[in-house]
Structures are given as structure tokens and as C-alpha cells.
Amino acid sequence: MAADIAEQPGGFARLLDGEHAGAIAEVAAEVARRGPRNVVFVGRGTSDHAALYGAYLTEIRLGLPVASASPSAITLYGARPDFAGTLVIGVSQSGGSPDLTGVLKVARETGGLTLAVTNNPDSTLARAAELSIDVAAGHERAVAATKTYTAELLALLLLIEGIRAGDGVLPAEERAALDKLPQLAEDALEDRTADDLAQRYRFASRMVTTGRGYAYPTAREAALKLMETSYLPALAFSGADLLHGPLAMTDPDVPVLAVVGDGPGGRSMRDVVTRLGERRADVVTVGATDVPGAAGRLAVPAVTDERYSALLDILPLQQLALSLALARGEDPDAPRGLMKVTATL
DSSP: OOOHTTTTTHHHHHHHHHHHHHHHHHHHHHHHEEEEOOOEEEEEEHHHHHHHHHHIIIIIIIIIOEEEEOOHHHHTTOOOOOTEEEEEEEEEEOOOOHHHHHHHHHHTTTTTTEEEEOOOOSSSSHHHHHEEEEOOOOOSSSSSSSHHHHHHHHHHHHHHHHHHSSSSOOOOHHHHHHHHHHHHHHHHHHHHHHHHHHHTTTOOOOOOOOOOGGHHHHHHHHHHHHHHHHOOOOOEEHHHHHHHHGGOOOOOSSSSEEOOOOOHHHHHHHHHHHHHHHHEEEEEEEEEEETTTSSSEEEOOSSSHHHHHHHHHHHHHHHHHHHHHHHTTTTTSOOOOOOSSOOOO
């Protein structure tokens, strides 16, 4: 897992090079030419969190309505929704789960434009789709996904911005900002605050993660990593949902990891941190600046746009999951009961 985490700056650089970026640009241009009126995402686990990031991008940047498919409606109940005029995007690290493939097959048969985003271009999911994107993360050693997650995020960012451009080619300013990501990721991984925080949370019995907007998928993915590697119950909430009831369960014994960036979503989270402080919750933020009321911060480099934050904010949280598992005497590379490829119907 440590090796996989460390390879993410290189993964960003690989996706941004001419060959891979060009392939994504071609797919984006074709999607733009076909002009879908809405988008449906389908994914499981970590890839579903990447799809959620893609959903925010789609609604905010493209102005298209987005939905999340319910695979069981198709694979267990035999439903055949009419996907005509819809872009259906399947996101999967392995591309091997039958339920995701089933959704794309039905979507293609009913007139939808189907796209697979996967780390395995020869997978059944990629073969079922009309279009496909290889996230080019390379072989992932650990069961808990890390580098494939951030590769999916960047691939979806390149895709959505390419569709917005119309011809798949990103504006020069956007491209210049993205070219800084590999170094920014290196800088984020150099900070070892997560190791100290792992000792602080070694005996925690539960945790809460929270964020809004582009940071909400980060909160959900962080919670999953903590559960997978440390077997620590972790509940993920959007900052808004947290205030609508779950806030009542927070207290000094429930650590809270709050993703607080400098964009609109991050600014809205500052009130959430204040409310958590009133509950005397143990709050650690993830972001580029300190937040009043928080007890600590997992630092990440500042970026020019909140869209890019999701690719960096998850890095110290991955390190925390790894360090916490080791501190609790667990093996983060081989979580009990889990396999690298999970096939569901």
C-alpha cells in the first residue's frame, strides 16, 4: 500500500502525457459531438466515490443532470431502463464486476452512449462499452485501492473538461494548472503528519469524515479506507447532512476528519467546524490553511481551483489509513475477507 501511494505523482504525470491525454481528448470530443442530454454514473466502492466526483464535475461544469444507476434493478430485477440520449459511464478499477457490465450492456442496447473508465482496458466492462478510457495506473499491489482512485479522478477531470471544450482540447491555462499536479502530489506526500495522527487515534472506536462539494467524495473514500485497513467504523457525511442530525453523536471521543479547502465547498465547511467545536469534537482538518476551532491539520498544497483539491486532499488521508492500520497491528495490504476484484450481481 505504501508503494502504491508513493506512485501517484508518477500516475498523474503519465495520464497527462501526450499519448494518454490525447486518447482521453478523443473520447471527450466524441461525447461532445454526440451531445447527451444527461449522464448516469455506475460504480462500486472506491470507484463509486470517483464517480461521485465526476457527477459534481458534470453538473457544475457541463450543466447536465446526473444520476447514479442502481445495478440491482437491472441484474436482479430484469429492468431495462430507456437510456436513449444518455451518457452512461461505468467506473471500475478492474472492470470485472458483472453488475456494472450489465448496466452498460442494457444502456448500449437501449440507445445510450456508454463509456468505461477502468485500469484494465481489456476488461469485460471496457469491451461492453462503446468508448473506453484507460486510467493507466499500473498494477496495484494492495487490496485497498489508492493510486487507481486518483487516476480515475484525473481521468474524469480530463474527460469532463474536454467535453466542455468541445474538441477535447483543454484551454492553455487549465493545462498549465494540471501540469503542476505531479509536483503538488509529491509535496503533499512529503508531509508525515499522518504518522503522528495515527498514534493519536490508535485506540479510537469510531470516526467521522465530512466535506462538501468536490470534497464530499474525499470524505467518503477516506472513511472506506479506514474501514478497509483498520476495521475502524467510520461514517462519512456531507457537511450539510452532518448538521441535519448526525452532529448530535459527535463528542470529544469521536474524532472528526473535515476536508476544508479554499473554494465554495471549503468555505461552507468552516461553519461546520465551528458547530463541531461547540460539541467539543476532536476535529482535524485537511486543507492548505488552518481553520479556527480545529485541533490540527493534515496539510496539502494550495491550488488555484477547488476541482483540483480532490486529487490532493485524499493523499494524506490514505497515509493516515496506512499508518493507523500499522499502529493498530493490522496488515493494510491484506484486509481480512477482501479480494482485489469483487464480483457482484
